[in-house]
Amino acid sequence: MDHAALTPPDTSDPQRLPGCPAPSKLNLFLHVVGRRADGYHLLQTAFRLLDWGDTLDFTLRGDGEIHRTTEVPGVPAEQDLVMRAARLLQAHTGCRLGADIALHKVLPMGGGIGGGSSDAATTLIALNRLWGTGLGRAELQALGLQLGADVPVFIFGRDAFAEGVGEALQPMALAPAWYVLVSPGVAVPTAEIFCAKDLTRDTPPIRMADFAACTTRNDLQPVACKLYPEVQSAVDWLMQHAPARMTGSGACVFAEAPSAQDAERIAASCPQRWSAWKVRSASRHPLYEWLE
Ligand SMILES: C[C@@](CO)(OP(=O)(O)O)[C@H](O)COP(=O)(O)OP(=O)(O)OC[C@H]1O[C@@H](n2ccc(N)nc2=O)[C@H](O)[C@@H]1O
Numbered sequence: 234m235d236h237a238a239l240t241p242p243d244t245s246d247p248q249r250l251p252g253c254p255a256p257s258k259l260n261l262f263l264h265v266v267g268r269r270a271d272g273y274h275l276l277q278t279a280f281r282l283l284d285w286g287d288t289l290d291f292t293l294r295g296d297g298e299i300h301r302t303t304e305v306p307g308v309p310a311e312q313d314l315v316m317r318a319a320r321l322l323q324a325h326t327g328c329r330l331g332a333d334i335a336l337h338k339v340l341p342m343g344g345g346i347g348g349g350s351s352d353a354a355t356t357l358i359a360l361n362r363l364w365g366t367g368l369g370r371a372e373l374q375a376l377g378l379q380l381g382a383d384v385p386v387f388i389f390g391r392d393a394f395a396e397g398v399g400e401a402l403q404p405m406a407l408a409p410a411w412y413v414l415v416s417p418g419v420a421v422p423t424a425e426i427f428c429a430k431d432l433t434r435d436t437p438p439i440r441m442a443d444f445a446a447c448t449t450r451n452d453l454q455p456v457a458c459k460l461y462p463e464v465q466s467a468v469d470w471l472m473q474h475a476p477a478r479m480t481g482s483g484a485c486v487f488a489e490a491p492s493a494q495d496a497e498r499i500a501a502s503c504p505q506r507w508s509a510w511k512v513r514s515a516s517r518h519p520l521y522e523w524l525e
C-alpha cells in the first residue's frame with residue numbers, strides 16, 4: 234500500500250491548524266537493560282522517524298473547552314492521548330483557551346509504531362502554538378513523558394538513541410532508508426509484553442558509538458511472538474525477503490529494503506490477511522521548526 238508523504242500544515246489562519254502531521258516511528262533495536270523500582274523498564278533503543286502518520290486538525294475555542302470531533306474506533310474521546318495531552322498542556326500553563334480537535338487515524342493501533350504517542354506529541358506542539366503558551370522543546374518533552382514513555386522522542390523530533398525509559402535522548406545520524414512495514418492484524422498491549430515472566434531484562438548496555446558495529450535485537454520480540462503467533466509468522470514471512478525485526482512491543486514487523494522499488498515489490502507480495510506498506514524514513518519531524 235502507498236501513502237501520502239507528511240508535510241507541515243497551512244499556518245495562514247491564526248484560529249486554525251489543519252492537517253498537522255503525527256509521524257510514526259520504528260525501534261531499530263530495543264534492549265531491556267534493567268528495571269526501575271516502580272516497575273518501568275530501563276531500555277536502550279534507536280528511534281527512527283517515518284514519513285507516514287496520522288493527521289490532526291486544531292480549531293481554537295475561546296470558551297476553554299476541548300472536544301474531539303471525530304470518532305476513533307476503540308478509543309473513547311476521554312481515553313484518547315490527544316485529549317489527555319490537550320488537558321495536560323492547559324493545566325500546566327493555566328491557559329483559558331480551548332480547541333476542537335479532529336483526529337484522522339491511519340496508523341494501526343497497538344502496532345509498536347507509536348501512533349497514540351505521536352498524536353499526543355503533535356497535540357502538545359500544535360496547541361502550544363495555537364494557544365501561544367510558548368513552552369520550549371525540553372519543557373514539552375518533560376510534559377509529554379507524563380503521558381507515555383514514547384511521547385518525548387516525537388517532540389525531540391529527530392532520530393535518536395534513547396535510554397532511561399526512552400526519555401534520555403541523543404540525536405543519531407542515520408542514512409535515509411526505505412522500509413517494508415507489515416502489520417499482522419493484531420494489537421499488542423505494551424504492558425502485557427513488559428509484564429511477561431520470561432522477558433530478558435539484563436542485556437548488557439552498549440554505547441551509541443558502537444551501535445552500528447554491535448549485534449542488536451529486540452528483547453521484546455520473543456515474548457510478543459510467543460503470545461501472538463501471527464507476529465512470528467510475519468517475521469518468518471518478511472525474513473524470506475530481508476532481515477526482519479519487530480518494532481517496539483509489536484505487533485508490526487519491518488525490514489530495510491535496498492530501494493523504493495524493492496520495498497514496493499515486497500509490500501505488494503504480502504499475504505492478503507495482513508497489511509504492508511512501503512515507508513520512507515524522515516530525518517526530522519515535520520513540525521520540528523516550530524520549537525526552539
Ligand atoms: C515499547 C515502546 C518502545 O518504543 O514502544 P511501543 O511498542 O509502545 O510503541 C515504548 O517503550 C513504550 O512506550 P509507551 O507506549 O509510551 O508506553 P507507556 O504508555 O509509557 O507504558 C505502557 C506500559 O508499559 C510498561 N512499560 C513501558 C515502558 C517502559 N520503559 N517500561 C515499561 O515497563 C509499563 O507497564 C507501562 O504501564
Ligand SMILES: Nc1ncnc2c1ncn2[C@@H]1O[C@H](COP(=O)(O)OP(=O)(O)O)[C@@H](O)[C@H]1O
Pocket residue numbers: 307308312313314315341342343344345346347348349350352353420421423481482483484
Ligand atoms: N490517539 C490514539 N491513537 C492510538 N491509540 C490510542 C490513542 N489514544 C489512546 N490510545 C490507546 O493506546 C493504545 C496503544 O497505542 P498505539 O500508540 O497505537 O500503540 P503502540 O504503543 O504499540 O505504538 C491503543 O490500543 C489505545 O487503546
